[in-house]
Amino acid sequence: MPKLGMEPIRKEALVKATIVEIGRVGSLDVTVSQIAKRAGMSSALAHHYFGSKEEIFLAAMRHILTLYGAEVRGALAAADGPDARLNAVLRASFSPGNFRREAVSAWLTFWVLAQTVPEARRLLAVYQRRLRSNLLSCLRPMAGARAEAIADGLGALIDGLYLREVLKSGPPDGPSAVAMLLEYLRIQMKEQTR
Amino acid sequence: MPKLGMEPIRKEALVKATIVEIGRVGSLDVTVSQIAKRAGMSSALAHHYFGSKEEIFLAAMRHILTLYGAEVRGALAAADGPDARLNAVLRASFSPGNFRREAVSAWLTFWVLAQTVPEARRLLAVYQRRLRSNLLSCLRPMAGARAEAIADGLGALIDGLYLREVLKSGPPDGPSAVAMLLEYLRIQMKEQTR
């Protein structure tokens, strides 16, 4: 009973199933069959639409980055003024969604992928540039020439705090990570006035 | 021609070969045969001495952490006074050795492993505690009660900067990462005096 126009539906199902499966096993050691089964189709169909396992992973990575981008945009839209906007960007990186098992595994394994798969590296670079640009647009009004250095510091701190939160034992504590970021920002801004 | 007392020699060879192979492929997708071949023995012997692939990986992880620990200890021994000691600890995380392909892959894949393998998580926790304790012993004389917060910030910043250096395109720039850490430290210390 083949309905037409299945391609986007199947692809989306596969992408979501991929992320779930990566979260379930905690690595890229996921078979196309597992993914296809969770997405409710045969593995042959998965190959039909994506061609290879690597393409499936890259599509999943794009999806994760898209989700993150949407979250940031949403938070930014509701924020007024540089201060609130900066707050929104920082909080977005530590939202509950980013601490879900699937998201954590996705990020960690994508970092590994980025070592060797050029497209994965490119996608990661896109994300970092976007974060940096978001930070800069808030920081420039407040920090002027020092905005760049502060943005770089915040960016690295975000990644490091995220890594530590997700790998420590016990539940992650997003708010305390955000507090650390705000403290960093606070002393950087105080620095501003000599 | 079996010489006796081979066990430690074989194990060491396997551990080193494991790290090289992980660096070569950039992930844990390394076969026991590849490792054994590089270490100059049959895969059966690798299983004989380690029992399973996972045990080989954990031994490799212990080795990496041991190397790092030795590097820090060495740098600390040559440093006089809290300031110099702090400098030594920070620089040790961004030494050329830590930017070698094998070390990078090892750290990234161990982070992934730590999600699901308790022993890997434990080892990572040991490393983090040691780093924290090293930082604290330097910071307490300079920062008193604020030492803990500063140590946590430095720890996260180290991980985040490392991640960004190794995943960016182009060669990593250790000194600039260290400079960022020192800048963070500088403004934290300035904060000390209101």
Added chain:
DNA sequence: AAGTTTATTGACTCGTCAATCAACAAAAAA
């Protein structure tokens, strides 16, 4: 109605790999 495109899968190929085992060799212990 005939032909083309899209959807779909079961079966299969070809390869790989972790782990085991039997067997052999040499040193040490008895």
Added chain:
DNA sequence: TTTTTTGTTGATTGACGAGTCAATAAACTT
């Protein structure tokens, strides 16, 4: 010197997995 322990590997097992393919069927085109 017999026995035990230690070192070592080739061959094998048993399983799994990525990707292909032929075949089936529904929809759309002409």
